[in-house]
Amino acid sequence: MKNEIIRIGHGSGAGLTNELIKEVFVKNFKLQSLEDGVEIENRTVVSTDAHVVNPLFFPGGDIGKLAISGTVNDVSMKGAIPKYILITYIIEEGFEISELKKITNSVQKEAEKANVKIIAGDTKVVEKGKADGLYLTTTGIGYLPKGVNLNSKKIKNGNKILINGTLGDHTISIINAREKMELSPAPKSDCASLNELVQVMLKNGNIKFLRDITRGGLATILNEVANDTQLGIIIDEENIPIKENVNAVSELLGLDPLYLANEGKLVSFIDGDENKLIEEMKKNEFGKDSAIIGKVTDEVKGVYIRTSIGGLRPLIMQDSDPLPRIC
Amino acid sequence: MNTKNFRNPQLINNLVEKIKQYKEPISLMEVCGSHTMAIGKWGIRNLLPNNIKLISGPGCPVCVTPMSIIDALLDLKDVTIAIFGDLMRVPGENGSLELAKAKGLDVKIVYSPIDALKLAEKKETVFVGIGFETTIPGIAYTIKQAYEKNIKNFSVLTSLKTVPPALKLLSSDEDINLDGYILPGHVSVIIGKDAYNFLPKDYNIGGVVTGFEPADILSAIARMIQQVKNNDPKIENEYSRIVTNKGNITAQKIINEVLEPTDGIFRGIGIIPDSELKIREKYSAFDAEKKYNIKIEYKEDKSGCRCGDVLKGNIIPPTCPLFGEICTPSNPIGPCMVSSEGSCSAYYKYERIM
Numbered sequence: 001m002k003n004e005i006i007r008i009g010h011g012s013g014a015g016l017t018n019e020l021i022k023e024v025f026v027k028n029f030k031l032q033s034l035e036d037g038v039e040i041e042n043r044t045v046v047s048t049d050a051h052v053v054n055p056l057f058f059p060g061g062d063i064g065k066l067a068i069s070g071t072v073n074d075v076s077m078k079g080a081i082p083k084y085i086l087i088t089y090i091i092e093e094g095f096e097i098s099e100l101k102k103i104t105n106s107v108q109k110e111a112e113k114a115n116v117k118i119i120a121g122d123t124k125v126v127e128k129g130k131a132d133g134l135y136l137t138t139t140g141i142g143y144l145p146k147g148v149n150l151n152s153k154k155i156k157n158g159n160k161i162l163i164n165g166t167l168g169d170h171t172i173s174i175i176n177a178r179e180k181m182e183l184s185p186a187p188k189s190d191c192a193s194l195n196e197l198v199q200v201m202l203k204n205g206n207i208k209f210l211r212d213i214t215r216g217g218l219a220t221i222l223n224e225v226a227n228d229t230q231l232g233i234i235i236d237e238e239n240i241p242i243k244e245n246v247n248a249v250s251e252l253l254g255l256d257p258l259y260l261a262n263e264g265k266l267v268s269f270i271d272g273d274e275n276k277l278i279e280e281m282k283k284n285e286f287g288k289d290s291a292i293i294g295k296v297t298d299e300v301k302g303v304y305i306r307t308s309i310g311g312l313r314p315l316i317m318q319d320s321d322p323l324p325r326i327c
Numbered sequence: 328m329n330t331k332n333f334r335n336p337q338l339i340n341n342l343v344e345k346i347k348q349y350k351e352p353i354s355l356m357e358v359c360g361s362h363t364m365a366i367g368k369w370g371i372r373n374l375l376p377n378n379i380k381l382i383s384g385p386g387c388p389v390c391v392t393p394m395s396i397i398d399a400l401l402d403l404k405d406v407t408i409a410i411f412g413d414l415m416r417v418p419g420e421n422g423s424l425e426l427a428k429a430k431g432l433d434v435k436i437v438y439s440p441i442d443a444l445k446l447a448e449k450k451e452t453v454f455v456g457i458g459f460e461t462t463i464p465g466i467a468y469t470i471k472q473a474y475e476k477n478i479k480n481f482s483v484l485t486s487l488k489t490v491p492p493a494l495k496l497l498s499s500d501e502d503i504n505l506d507g508y509i510l511p512g513h514v515s516v517i518i519g520k521d522a523y524n525f526l527p528k529d530y531n532i533g534g535v536v537t538g539f540e541p542a543d544i545l546s547a548i549a550r551m552i553q554q555v556k557n558n559d560p561k562i563e564n565e566y567s568r569i570v571t572n573k574g575n576i577t578a579q580k581i582i583n584e585v586l587e588p589t590d591g592i593f594r595g596i597g598i599i600p601d602s603e604l605k606i607r608e609k610y611s612a613f614d615a616e617k618k619y620n621i622k623i624e625y626k627e628d629k630s631g632c633r634c635g636d637v638l639k640g641n642i643i644p645p646t647c648p649l650f651g652e653i654c655t656p657s658n659p660i661g662p663c664m665v666s667s668e669g670s671c672s673a674y675y676k677y678e679r680i681m
């Protein structure tokens with residue numbers, strides 16, 4: 001690896017992160033897969049996740065809600081039903097206990113909503129300046145219903161690509177809150193537990209593969225899938241739901257919503273007819289804007305996007321987080 | 328403003344058909360990096376016939392910022408360095424701010440110059456003010472604010488460039504064969520359409536000021552074709568919804584009050600007469616060059632990077648032997664691969680065949 005120290009880009013979820021995981025972790029731990037959740041034994045799925053976000057409170061959620069929904073989603077993307085959560089707090093000296101209570105309250109509220117139990121945890125306090133207020137890590141445990149087996153290897157030519165709603169909301173809401181851009185109305189994070197939606201999808205469609213669209217955004221996931229499967233992908237810009245205000249801020253800052261993190265969005269590869277599936281998804285709180293956005297095809301190698309004016313261009317894997325530009 | 332109309336497929340299709348009727352080879356330079364990006368992002372090149380060549384120009388502030396600015400920043404101690412995000416990964420002679428940050432240098436990304444001024448409330452702050460006319464008024468305003476509020480621990484390291492002198496250089500270079508310019512929309516909001524009148528007058532070459540929507544860019548191309556066909560070079564304004572003949576007088580006033588023209592160093596290109604704006608004597612307490620005794624000079628890039636040729640339109644990025652193999656956005660060799668407005672980055676992102 002070039003420039004042998006950790007840079008912020010190594011945490012972007014994009015190319016640099018993959019490189020780091022492969023070079024350091026996969027080699028040492030002899031991992032089978034790079035996925036967030038993994039099936040261990042007796043149809044048990046576990047997943048773990050660390051949560052660092054600045055600011056801790058943002059429109060649409062806070063770090064507590066995020067810690068639960070993030071792990072619930074990681075477990076759910078295997079098709080499993082999440083049941084239990086373990087949580088660790090790393091708290092910076094000087095942190096307000098009232099805030100800690102507020103955050104913990106929202107941990108519990110989201111856990112109830114997602115129907116998971118918090119069963120154990122740990123607390124550490126570090127010296128002032130050694131952490132950014134509060135970090136949370138969560139580990140989730142869930143069970144895989146009979147017959148469910150989702151895997152990128154099951155994706156085939158002709159499969160359709162579906163997402164459950166608008167892209168970029170979470171990142172733009174965080175930037176707005178952190179940089180005090182004072183957009184009005186303030187864009188809201190999409191932070192949500194998708195376990196119910198996933199079960200609706202499994203019941204009503206022929207789902208091959210699921211992924212939550214977090215760091216690195218949709219573009220990174222599609223490239224990973226194209227890489228893993230050696231299949232081509234074309235998506236249609238026209239059909240990708242993006243909110244007007246998210247689009248406007250992204251354009252202003254030179255960011256592309258297709259590379260931005262979401263906290264309540266998933267992408268799914270499906271076979272066969274999608275009408276019933278989408279109809280049922282739209283009945284779920286977090287599936288209202290579900291849409292088919294593209295397909296798996298042998299017309300291209302890699303990932304391409306048809307722009308809304310008809311141009312066709314590659315949609316590449318980026319190495320690192322996009323940086324906001326001069327404005 | 329509703330941008331939807333400028334993305335209407337029917338309108339786009341009509342424009343493309345009109346452009347396709349012209350069969351002669353024609354080379355147009357889009358001066359501004361945001362145009363380069365928009366062309367890539369919309370897949371416009373892919374819609375146009377092969378005889379229409381779009382060449383990217385020097386309008387990428389990060390790309391032309393002298394290497395010695397990066398090197399000087401890496402040597403600053405005990406200050407907060409406030410930058411626009413684009414600058415983070417730009418390589419200097421001894422590494423980038425991103426690497427230095429990972430090793431402990433206090434570098435913060437800001438979204439506006441005023442945000443940098445706020446940082447000075449906590450700690451001595453040096454803001455790296457780079458940009459063309461679009462960004463310059465905000466930077467000048469911030470310096471004025473610092474002066475009026477007498478904020479002592481704030482200064483600006485500037486590399487502020489103006490577009491017309493760069494166009495003069497390009498237009499007088501005999502190796503560069505252009506049939507016309509696609510002129511920058513946002514810059515023109517400030518300087519006005521008339522600022523380009525010297526192009527047809529002195530160099531017999533025309534241009535169209537335009538915006539960043541697909542229809543804007545395609546109409547500009549169609550209009551340039553018409554000019555070439557009629558052998559009638561002139562400056563046209565396709566962006567009259569926000570660009571006027573004289574520009575934004577208030578913004579020009581504040582620029583003039585705080586800054587004065589001098590010769591400018593363009594990374595990869597060299598010295599361009601009268602192309603730079605420097606902080607005036609009255610405000611010199613806020614000039615980081617003076618405060619920290621920094622010397623900005625032209626340095627040859629020894630890395631083999633060909634940004635200079637890219638910025639002048641001599642080569643397109645894939646022609647650079649380092650492109651995509653050795654030089655990528657996360658390990659950039661030159662600034663054109665870093666900036667979101669850089670041509671190499673635009674080509675890497677949008678125009679590579681997989």
Ligand code: SF4
Pocket residue numbers: 631632633634635637644647648649650651654659660661662663664665671
């Ligand atoms: S590809 Fe890299 S090295 Fe080559 S000109 Fe562009 S920035 Fe410079």
